Amino acid sequence: xxxxxxxxxxxxxxxxxxxxxxxxxxxxxxxxxxxxxxxxxxxxxxxxxxxxxxxxxxxxxxxxxxxxxxxxxxxxxxxxxxxxxxxxxxxxxxxxxxxxxxxxxxxxxxxxxxxxxxxxxxxxxxxxxxxxxxxxxxxxxxxxxxxxxxxxxxxxxxxxxxxxxxxxxxxxxxxxxxxxxxxxxxxxxxxxxxxxxxxxxxxxxxxxxxxxxxxxxxxxxxxxxxxxxxxxxxxxxxxxxxxxxxxxxxxxxxxxxxxxxxxxxxxxxxxxxxxxxxxxxxxxxxxxxxxxxxxxxxxxxxxxxxxxxxxxxxxxxxxx
Amino acid sequence: xxxxxxxxxxxxxxxxxxxxxxxxxxxxxxxxxxxxxxxxxxxxxxxxxxxxxxxxxxxxxxxxxxxxxxxxxxxxxxxxxxxxxxxxxxxxxxxxxxxxxxxxxxxxxxxxxxxxxxxxxxxxxxxxxxxxxxxxxxxxxxxxxxxxxxxxxxxxxxxxxxxxxxxxxxxxxxxxxxxxxxxxxxxxxxxxxxxxxxxxxxxxxxxxxxxxxxxxxxxxxxxxxxxxxxxxxxxxxxxxxxxxxxxxxxxxxxxxxxxxxxxxxxxxxxxxxxxxxxxxxxxxxxxx
Numbered sequence: 001x002x003x004x005x006x007x008x009x010x011x012x013x014x015x016x017x018x019x020x021x022x023x024x025x026x027x028x029x030x031x032x033x034x035x036x037x038x039x040x041x042x043x044x045x046x047x048x049x050x051x052x053x054x055x056x057x058x059x060x061x062x063x064x065x066x067x068x069x070x071x072x073x074x075x076x077x078x079x080x081x082x083x084x085x086x087x088x089x090x091x092x093x094x095x096x097x098x099x100x101x102x103x104x105x106x107x108x109x110x111x112x113x114x115x116x117x118x119x120x121x122x123x124x125x126x127x128x129x130x131x132x133x134x135x136x137x138x139x140x141x142x143x144x145x146x147x148x149x150x151x152x153x154x155x156x157x158x159x160x161x162x163x164x165x166x167x168x169x170x171x172x173x174x175x176x177x178x179x180x181x182x183x184x185x186x187x188x189x190x191x192x193x194x195x196x197x198x199x200x201x202x203x204x205x206x207x208x209x210x211x212x213x214x215x216x217x218x219x220x221x222x223x224x225x226x227x228x229x230x231x232x233x234x235x236x237x238x239x240x241x242x243x244x245x246x247x248x249x250x251x252x253x254x255x256x257x258x259x260x261x262x263x264x265x266x267x268x269x270x271x272x273x274x275x276x277x278x279x280x281x282x283x284x285x286x287x288x289x290x291x292x293x294x295x296x297x298x299x300x301x302x303x304x305x306x307x308x309x310x311x312x313x314x315x316x317x318x319x320x
Numbered sequence: 321x322x323x324x325x326x327x328x329x330x331x332x333x334x335x336x337x338x339x340x341x342x343x344x345x346x347x348x349x350x351x352x353x354x355x356x357x358x359x360x361x362x363x364x365x366x367x368x369x370x371x372x373x374x375x376x377x378x379x380x381x382x383x384x385x386x387x388x389x390x391x392x393x394x395x396x397x398x399x400x401x402x403x404x405x406x407x408x409x410x411x412x413x414x415x416x417x418x419x420x421x422x423x424x425x426x427x428x429x430x431x432x433x434x435x436x437x438x439x440x441x442x443x444x445x446x447x448x449x450x451x452x453x454x455x456x457x458x459x460x461x462x463x464x465x466x467x468x469x470x471x472x473x474x475x476x477x478x479x480x481x482x483x484x485x486x487x488x489x490x491x492x493x494x495x496x497x498x499x500x501x502x503x504x505x506x507x508x509x510x511x512x513x514x515x516x517x518x519x520x521x522x523x524x525x526x527x528x529x530x531x532x533x534x535x536x537x538x539x540x541x542x543x544x545x546x547x548x549x550x551x552x553x554x555x556x557x558x559x560x561x562x563x564x565x566x567x568x569x570x571x572x573x574x575x576x577x578x579x580x581x582x583x584x585x586x587x588x589x590x591x592x593x594x595x596x597x598x599x600x601x602x603x604x605x606x607x608x
């Protein structure tokens with residue numbers, strides 16, 4: 001049976017328990033067991049380090065979907081001294097699966113857009129598991145145009161299984177809404193930086209990721225289709241997910257190599273879900289540096305920079 | 321001359337059919353799958369693969385479509401040397417490409433070139449669903465972009481006849497990014513004031529519908545074509561109940577304001593011709 005949940009932590013649950021038992025014992029009986037405890041802790045640390053340095057693509061998929069993984073809201077709160085959420089597409093509704101905000105990032109006003117997932121069932125239902133409807137993408141387009149009007153850089157945070165497949169979504173033009181977000185981002189005259197924080201799922205993720213810089217956290221993924229769908233659609237076999245995760249080249253390093261990601265932000269041992277502050281510090285540094293570079297470009301250069309990069313993706317050698 | 325080319329292409333395809341492996345056959349069924357009326361291959365070819373009893377539109381191959389729309393001997397193909405390769409070393413992709421080439425007689429799922437439509441000069445792209453469901457990989461994306469470049473350069477309208485199952489999974493993120501790439505190029509075409517018409521045929525879904533296909537000035541669909549972002553099966557599995565009868569069909573989209581027109585195949589050329597006229601297309605008298 002293929003592993004469906006990210007549960008390798010259970011591999012050293014025994015060690016964790018032993019450390020807890022020893023700590024309790026030393027306190028109860030007032031004996032010094034610190035050497036033994038330190039030894040076990042060291043052993044556990046080594047196991048975890050080794051594990052996190054050698055995560056398979058499929059394990060990264062599982063980690064990218066971990067319920068404790070921080071998303072757009074946490075990063076916005078951490079990165080902006082002040083921020084305010086904005087709502088609605090002015091056409092139909094306010095899609096809770098996409099958060100839109102204005103914020104101050106190191107004193108610079110920025111437009112912030114991102115997918116939003118819940119940490120529990122109630123929130124997940126409210127945010128539709130991070131799967132937007134057309135009104136979400138139309139909210140994005142509205143605020144992108146506003147960002148351009150006021151010359152504000154745009155930061156986006158990517159974490160979605162994909163755009164929602166449903167009747168209402170189709171009736172209201174899911175495909176059209178996504179295509180308009182893609183086209184608006186492509187021609188935007190302000191800097192755009194996208195951060196893939198969790199799972200980048202297909203067109204519903206790409207609609208927020210046409211950027212001058214795509215930064216990927218090292219345990220995030222970005223895929224045309226989930227390994228599960230790849231496995232069942234292409235091979236009619238739900239058990240080939242590990243192979244598909246590797247073959248589809250969806251990890252941050254794979255995508256850096258393919259020229260799609262521009263930078264990989266190396267998460268500390270434990271990943272962003274356990275080491276949020278350390279991860280956010282690294283991201284903050286990278287965002288500041290990239291934003292500084294992009295702000296030196298003219299509006300035309302920014303558009304050209306995005307265009308040139310897109311045109312180079314998938315260039316095919318002429319048949320001689 | 322063009323007709324000869326067409327004959328050869330279909331001859332090859334028919335051979336494949338006769339060998340008994342018509343995986344994505346263009347050869348017609350003997351009875352209409354919609355109304356059960358008897359169908360002959362000859363009638364269907366004459367009728368551009370529309371059932372003359374009930375009007376059901378069957379899949380049309382790229383070259384058949386070109387002969388339907390372009391004035392005789394005016395289509396000049398470009399970029400036919402662009403061929404896909406297995407850039408990610410993805411399992412079974414090489415074999416699938418090879419089979420698609422053999423069965424469709426095409427190098428890729430999209431044929432692009434310049435043509436005249438009732439004397440109006442256009443850049444024309446036609447997708448062929450027999451080639452891996454006309455999924456968009458790097459080559460399809462690149463050829464769309466080059467066709468749009470050509471339209472801007474020549475100041476001719478761009479017409480794309482779309483059919484697609486979506487992004488080509490075997491090319492991973494390179495295929496997904498073609499959505500962004502084609503959208504960026506279409507944005508430039510709009511800035512240059514060039515007319516762009518997309519014609520959606522059965523089926524047009526996924527990443528192709530969610531990029532260049534939806535970004536046209538005018539969107540036309542053939543009757544009864546499946547047009548949607550998510551596949552009907554995926555939606556059914558997600559919402560756990562049956563979908564309405566005409567859900568995601570052209571008429572449904574028209575009703576919901578997502579299309580300009582639904583046009584029958586037999587009237588497609590005259591409608592295009594009129595639209596081109598209304599956009600001040602060049603009328604080149606030497607070609608009539």
